[in-house]
Every structure is written in structure tokens, then in C-alpha cells.
Amino acid sequence: MGHIGQDKPAVSCVGCFAWGQLPGRFCRACYTYGQLNALGVCLICRRDIPVHDGHCRLCRAQASWAVKAAGATGEAAALAIFLRGVKHQQLFFANLQRPRNGGPPVGKQGRRVRKRAADVEPVRLHSPWVQPRLTEAPQNFSRFARHRRDLANPTLDQARRRAGAIGEAHGWTRWVAREVDRALVILLSGHQTGDKISYSQMSDGLRHFGLTIKRTAEILDQLDLLEDDRVPVFESWLSQRLDGLADGIRRDVEDWLRTLRDGGPRSQPRQQGTAMKYLTEIRPVLLDWSERLDHLREVTRTDILAVRDQLEGSKRHHTLSVLRSLFRHCKKQGTIFRDPTARIRVGRQDYRVLLPLEPHEVRAAVDAATTPAARLALALAAVHAARPKAVRELQLDDVDLGNRRLVLAGRARPLDDLTRPAVLAWLDYRRQRWPNTANPHLIVSQHTAMDTRPVSGVWITEALRGQTATLERLRMDRQLEEALTHGPDPLHLAEVFGLDEKTAIRYANSARQILERPLESDPATSPRTQGSTPRQHDDGPAGSH
Incomplete structure (x- = not known):
């Protein structure tokens, strides 16, 4: 509407009933319409206002809107038919001739094809009020059908965005991300505010479709939507x-x-x-x-x-x-009156002498380690005396290939010529097998490549299971070999491998007993050095030199 001035009173337009400060009987829109058309009486609303072909501007606008909404063709003929059929007065409010959300606009902007009723998505009204459940009925997700999915559910949208963020941070493959997204659609399409999904029902439904359960449960648990009903x-x-x-x-x-x-x-x-x-x-x-x-x-x-x-x-x-x-x-x-184990001493425990592994046992372990991960774990145990736990927790930042340094259990060690090729071979395999993994640990598996956990102890020792030279035996053999080579010094062992004082003393005592064992007492079972037998002197003692 036109703004004339502050000194004139507000009146109502005779044509459209718009209330405002008007210079005369008509507003600016009706006045412009009257300049192009003659004054007369509208055949529908019976108002003495400017008309065109016997109809005022507002009645023609209403008729044009109805014709566009009906999807009719031939605007002039359809408009004439509609105008002849209307016998009531049209009333309008300001700015409602072209509602933004009510239907297709009129005029040149209304030439778009209107959607059919079946294609129009219903408007979802969200209310802060939630109706409580009458009974707790079990949910059967295995009967989910594709036509029942509701991608506009706000909880589903939040879960999908959270899954995308976690998948990008953990390096999920596109197959894993697709499985998790499909599982979330199945579980949260009909979700209502306040509902929770039990782990047993979720696992039964996802197992029916062959989808991942663990990573889906992780997403639901972060959103506080999972009810873990499993028995510990x-x-x-x-x-x-x-x-x-x-x-x-x-x-x-x-x-x-x-x-x-x-x-x-x-x-x-x-x-x-x-x-x-x-x-x-x-x-x-x-x-x-x-x-x-x-x-x-x-x-x-x-x-x-x-x-x-x-x-x-x-x-x-x-x-x-x-x-x-x-x-x-x-x-x-206070459930017993007297402790029967009091003052019962076990006595000092006598440890057995630790013996080194035989060469054929070590060769069998080397032949059994066929994968890059198994060969790397074997090299770390046999060369650096690393425990299986230290091998599992070794991270990428602990390996410095440029300076040939390796940090094992918090102790820096040189990266030798035997371990370095094993590390390089494993890194090449890891880069080809899981190029997008975000796991910071050096050794990963198919299950841990999609998160940040270390591999399990069963997985790291699986390759040498059943062998005499396991990872633990190889670690002990390496420490015993150090004591045999550099002398039975507990301080040296504690400094090189970071052993406890009692453990270092035990290895030193075993090495001392092996070095001091008289070979002449049992020549049939004592290992002899391969080579020519030295010449025996008549005035010297018999035995190996």
C-alpha cells in the first residue's frame, strides 16, 4: 500500500478493504487498476469499483489462482467458466493473495506444474508434548520394509550425522559406512522421543539383514538410545x-x-x-x-x-x-572367627634353570609366521625381547625409521637390520589393506582397523600357537642369550631390557649355571662344538677346550 503522509486519517479502500492512509476511495493497486479499466459494478462482489469485463481485480485474481491450482489449461476459457460459476462475495486480507506455503503462485510465476496429491510430502508438526506408552511391546526389526522408512525423522538424522563423523575419524570403508547407515534407518525410522532400543532386539533384527551390530551399538550408545540388556x-x-x-x-x-x-x-x-x-x-x-x-x-x-x-x-x-x-x-x-592360613609359610620357591631354545624350534616358529604381522611380532620378541602386550600397544609414533629408533614399553632401542625390513613390509601391507584407517597402533587387524583399539592378545599370538617357540618363549630366550653372551650380570640385564631386580637375578643365575656346568660329567648328552677334535696331551686333562 502507498504511504501518503502522517497528517491524513486512515480509511478503508473501497476495492480491497485494505486499511491505511489513502488519498481517496481507493488504494494504490486499485487506483492503478482503475486507470486501465472503467468504473462499474462487479458481477460477483457487486462493488462499485474499477472492473474489467464485468469483474473487479480481486475476483479475477481469485479465479486465476483457482484455475492454476486445478491444473487447467487455456487460462481465458477456464477463467470465464470459473467466473460464471461463482455467486458469492470474495473477501481478502492483506498479503494473502499469493500465500508462500498454501499453493502455486498466480501470474507468470504460477506456470510450474503442480505436484499430485500422492507426491506431496505431509507436513510434520513437532510438539514438545509426548504421549507415554500404554504397554512395552517388543519391537521386531527383522520385519522392516523399505516403504516404511522415514528419512525425515529427527533422531535418525542426528544418528546419521554422528555416524558420518565417527566413520570419517576412524577411517571406515564405504561398505562399513553403508551398513551402519542402513542399520540406523531400520532402527530409527519410527523412533519416538524418549524411546530406547534394547540390545537383544537390535542384534536380532540386524543379524537378520546381515548388518554390523557392534558399530551400530556404538552410535546408539553415544546418543543415549541403547538399553544394554545383556547379562554381564x-x-x-x-x-x-x-x-x-x-x-x-x-x-x-x-x-x-x-x-x-x-x-x-x-x-x-x-x-x-x-x-x-x-x-x-x-x-x-x-x-x-x-x-x-x-x-x-x-x-x-x-x-x-x-x-x-x-x-x-x-x-x-x-x-x-x-x-x-x-x-x-x-x-x-566377620564371617569366620579365626584365620586358618595365619603363620603358614610357603617357603622359598626354587626356580628351575632356564634353558635356551633349540635351533629347530626357532626355525619352526619362523616357518609358522607367514603373515607380515606375525613376522613383525616374532622379530620384536626374538630381537628386542618384547612382551606380547608391548607388541600390541606399539604405536606408529614409536617407530622412527629415519633415525632407526624404536620405543618399546617406554624404552628407546636401536632399530636393527632384522627388525627394520619386517617393519617396512608390515607398513606396506597396512597401507595397501587399510589406507584410510585412523588407528594409531602399529599393528591392526580387520576388526581394529575401523576404530582405535589395539589388537587382542589372542590374535597376536595365534600364528605361533602350538609351537614350542611362542612369543613368550622367544622373549625369554633372547634375555637368556644376552646373559650368556655378555656374562651373568643382573645390572646389565636390567639396564638393557628394563627387568625387575628379581627377574634379572633369576636370568643371571640360570646363565651362570649353564656356563659353569661341567661338560665332562655327561659327555653323551652334552652339546659339543662341531669341528675337528683337538689333540690331547699326556700331561693335560682330558675334555673339550
Whole structure:
């Protein structure tokens, strides 16, 4: 509408009823229309305003809009037919002749083809109010159909964007990203605000379509949409291993194991594997006591001594240590009156002499390591005495090819001519097999290439499983070889390999016994040096030189 001035009163236009400061009876639009057409009475609204062919501007605009919405052709003929059929008065409000979201525009901009009713997507209205569920019905994702997908779901859109960010950060392949995206569409197409997806229902549905479960569960867990209803491994294992024990013994043992794993008021939590190993060590003893006893308070010092006398070596030492931990916990909790393991000494443990590996055992291990990862792990264990855990946790930043340095378990070591080709071969294989992986660890597998975890201990030792020269035996053989070559010096071993003082003393003692062993005492079984036999003198002692 035209703005005339502030001193004139606001009136209503005779043509369109627009309210404003008008110079006369008509607004600017109606006045311009009247200059081109003659004044008269509209045949539809019966107003004495400028008309064209007997109809005012607003009635013709309404008719043109209706014709465009109906998709009719021949604008003049269709407009005349519509105008003859309309017998009521048309009323309008300002700026509503061409609504932005109501339909196709009129005039030259209305020449586009209107979509059919089936192609028009319904407008989704989001309300902050959520209707609670009447009952919790299980969801069956295995019956998902493609026509039921709802890509406009806000939760699905958020999950897909989160999956894209994680996939880019972890170096997912396009196949993995496609599987995760399809799984999210299946799970979240009909998602409502406040709903959660149980792990069991999710796994059943995705397993039916052959899609990845682990990475999809990771996305849902980050968005707080996953309800993990799985039974913990420790709980199922504990109920199975405690089966067969007397009720009184089982109750105390279960409380002791949970305190080991979770910690207590004055005790630090241990690893779950430690608690499981403790129970495995003393389970035969507990089963034997359950046949004739009902509670741990009935165990006497004689029973503990009987267990000690039946075992020997490291097993005896470890079993008594575990029993001492069990009875100390029971005494602290007040379930027993006296600790039967008190003042029972195991004695000093005599370690066996460590012997080096035979050449054929080492050759068999080398032949068994056929993959680049297995050869690299073998070289790190045999040359640098690296533990399997240190091999798994070795990262790319720990390898300095330019300066030929290698950092193992926090200790810098030179990169020798045997390990360097193994490292280069593995890096070439890794670059060809997983070019987009973002895992910072040096050794990765098919499962860990899509995240940042190290490989498992089972995977790294799988190649040498069943061999005499395992990774652990190769590590021990390397440390023993260092003691045999440079002398049985515990300080040297501790400095080179970072060993504990007791471990370094044990390797030094084994090397000393091997070097001081009299070969003449058992010439049939003693290894002899290959070559010509030296000439024996009559006045000298017999034996090898």
C-alpha cells in the first residue's frame, strides 16, 4: 500500500478493504487498476469499483489462482467458466493473495506444474508434548520394509550425522559406512522421543539383514538410545563356576570375588581377569571342602597344611596366596572367627634353570609366521625381547625409521637390520589393506582397523600357537642369550631390557649355571662344538677346550 503522509486519517479502500492512509476511495493497486479499466459494478462482489469485463481485480485474481491450482489449461476459457460459476462475495486480507506455503503462485510465476496429491510430502508438526506408552511391546526389526522408512525423522538424522563423523575419524570403508547407515534407518525410522532400543532386539533384527551390530551399538550408545540388556560375562561365569559349592562356602566366596573386582571401603579394585583366575586356582579345593563342610569357619589349619603338601612349586605358592586372601577377607567381614592360613609359610620357591631354545624350534616358529604381522611380532620378541602386550600397544609414533629408533614399553632401542625390513613390509601391507584407517597402533587387524583399539592378545599370538617357540618363549630366550653372551650380570640385564631386580637375578643365575656346568660329567648328552677334535696331551686333562 502507498504511504501518503502522517497528517491524513486512515480509511478503508473501497476495492480491497485494505486499511491505511489513502488519498481517496481507493488504494494504490486499485487506483492503478482503475486507470486501465472503467468504473462499474462487479458481477460477483457487486462493488462499485474499477472492473474489467464485468469483474473487479480481486475476483479475477481469485479465479486465476483457482484455475492454476486445478491444473487447467487455456487460462481465458477456464477463467470465464470459473467466473460464471461463482455467486458469492470474495473477501481478502492483506498479503494473502499469493500465500508462500498454501499453493502455486498466480501470474507468470504460477506456470510450474503442480505436484499430485500422492507426491506431496505431509507436513510434520513437532510438539514438545509426548504421549507415554500404554504397554512395552517388543519391537521386531527383522520385519522392516523399505516403504516404511522415514528419512525425515529427527533422531535418525542426528544418528546419521554422528555416524558420518565417527566413520570419517576412524577411517571406515564405504561398505562399513553403508551398513551402519542402513542399520540406523531400520532402527530409527519410527523412533519416538524418549524411546530406547534394547540390545537383544537390535542384534536380532540386524543379524537378520546381515548388518554390523557392534558399530551400530556404538552410535546408539553415544546418543543415549541403547538399553544394554545383556547379562554381564562375569555374572554368567560366576554362577557357573560356583555351582557345586556348599551354600555357606558359596556365599563367602562370591562376596570375596565381588570385592576383588569392585573394591571395598579399604581395598582397591582388581581387574576382572584377576578375580576369575583366583577362583579357577582354588575351585578344586573348595569343591573338596564342600563335600564334608558347610561353611568356611569349619576349615582348620590341618586342612590348609594338607592342601600345601599336595602341591609343589609355583602352583603351591599361588594357591596358598589365594587362600590367604580369601580367609583374610572373611575375617575382616566377620564371617569366620579365626584365620586358618595365619603363620603358614610357603617357603622359598626354587626356580628351575632356564634353558635356551633349540635351533629347530626357532626355525619352526619362523616357518609358522607367514603373515607380515606375525613376522613383525616374532622379530620384536626374538630381537628386542618384547612382551606380547608391548607388541600390541606399539604405536606408529614409536617407530622412527629415519633415525632407526624404536620405543618399546617406554624404552628407546636401536632399530636393527632384522627388525627394520619386517617393519617396512608390515607398513606396506597396512597401507595397501587399510589406507584410510585412523588407528594409531602399529599393528591392526580387520576388526581394529575401523576404530582405535589395539589388537587382542589372542590374535597376536595365534600364528605361533602350538609351537614350542611362542612369543613368550622367544622373549625369554633372547634375555637368556644376552646373559650368556655378555656374562651373568643382573645390572646389565636390567639396564638393557628394563627387568625387575628379581627377574634379572633369576636370568643371571640360570646363565651362570649353564656356563659353569661341567661338560665332562655327561659327555653323551652334552652339546659339543662341531669341528675337528683337538689333540690331547699326556700331561693335560682330558675334555673339550
